[in-house]
Amino acid sequence: MFHRRHPTTTTTSESKPSLMTRLRGPGARKQTVNTKTTTTRHAPSTHRTTKRHWGTARPQHHHRKVTMGDKFSGAMLKLKGSLTHRPGVKAAGTRRMHGTDGRGSHSHRVY
Numbered sequence: 001m002f003h004r005r006h007p008t009t010t011t012t013s014e015s016k017p018s019l020m021t022r023l024r025g026p027g028a029r030k031q032t033v034n035t036k037t038t039t040t041r042h043a044p045s046t047h048r049t050t051k052r053h054w055g056t057a058r059p060q061h062h063h064r065k066v067t068m069g070d071k072f073s074g075a076m077l078k079l080k081g082s083l084t085h086r087p088g089v090k091a092a093g094t095r096r097m098h099g100t101d102g103r104g105s106h107s108h109r110v111y
Helices: 019-024 068-083 087-098
Strands: 009-011 036-038
Antiparallel strands (some): 009 036
């Protein structure tokens, strides 16, 4: 006579990207989304999907295009800073890996 409806769940999974795919950046891989669909008879969700920004926005920091050589030499600098207990060298390696070390920023100015 009366029966309960069980929610139907559909899940899809994605494989972990390789090291080269991750180093090439976000445009090199296809966007695969983990989705889970649940059908129930409840009220609509009040989950907020937009990001909220508190305070003022920071100015845009200048980045340069990072090459594989920059990634590798930055990693070696980080390792050298870690082994010699010099946080400044370690931070310089991080900046080189991220392209925020200030190299090549003066020759491309637009007036």
